[in-house]
Ligand SMILES: [Ca+2]
C-alpha cells in the first residue's frame with residue numbers, strides 16, 4: 001500500500017510540473033532570445049524634430065508637406081540620403097531665423113549653391129550618437145558638435161528625457177551653437193521632471 005501511495009504522490013507532483021512550463025524561461029545556455037522579425041516601418045526614432053522642422057516643412061501645399069513627412073517616416077536606411085536635398089532647402093530658411101545667413105552649423109562660407117549640403121547630409125543620417133567612453137552626460141548633439149570641431153567637448157551626447165532638444169536644434173540650425181535660441185518652452189508640460197534612471201522615464205502624475 002505504501003508503494004502505491006508513493007507512486008500516486010510522485011505522479012501528482014509530476015503532473016503539475018509538466019502542465020506549468022514557463023514560456024518565459026531562459027533559452028538554453030542563457031543565450032538571449034533571437035531577434036524578432038521586423039514588421040513594416042511606420043516611424044523613425046533617431047534625432048528628434050528632424051521630420052517636423054526639415055522635411056517638406058516650408059512647402060506651400062499642406063498635402064505635399066504631409067506626403068514628404070510620411071515618406072520620410074517609412075523610409076529604410078538605404079534611402080535616407082535621398083532626403084538631403086529636402087533637408088538642405090529647409091536649412092536655408094532656418095538659417096535666417098537670427099537674421100544672419102551663413103552662421104548655421106557647417107554652412108558654407110559663401111552664398112553659393114550647396115551651402116547647406118554638408119549639414120543636410122549629416123542630418124539625413126538619422127542616428128543618435130553616444131560617446132560611451134564619457135561619464136559626463138548633459139548635452140544633446142554633443143558628439144556631433146565635437147566631431148565637426150565646432151564645439152569641442154567630452155560629453156556623452158545622445159538624448160536624455162529632460163534635454164530641451166528643440167532649443168538645441170533651433171540653436172544649431174539658426175546660429176551654429178548649442179544654446180541660445182529657444183522655442184519659449186523650458187520643460188515638458190507644467191515643469192515635469194522625468195527620471196533619467198527609472199524605466200519608463202516618466203515624471204510623477206500631477
Ligand atoms: Ca543664421
Ligand SMILES: [Ca+2]
Pocket residue numbers: 164166167182183184185186187
Ligand atoms: Ca524649449
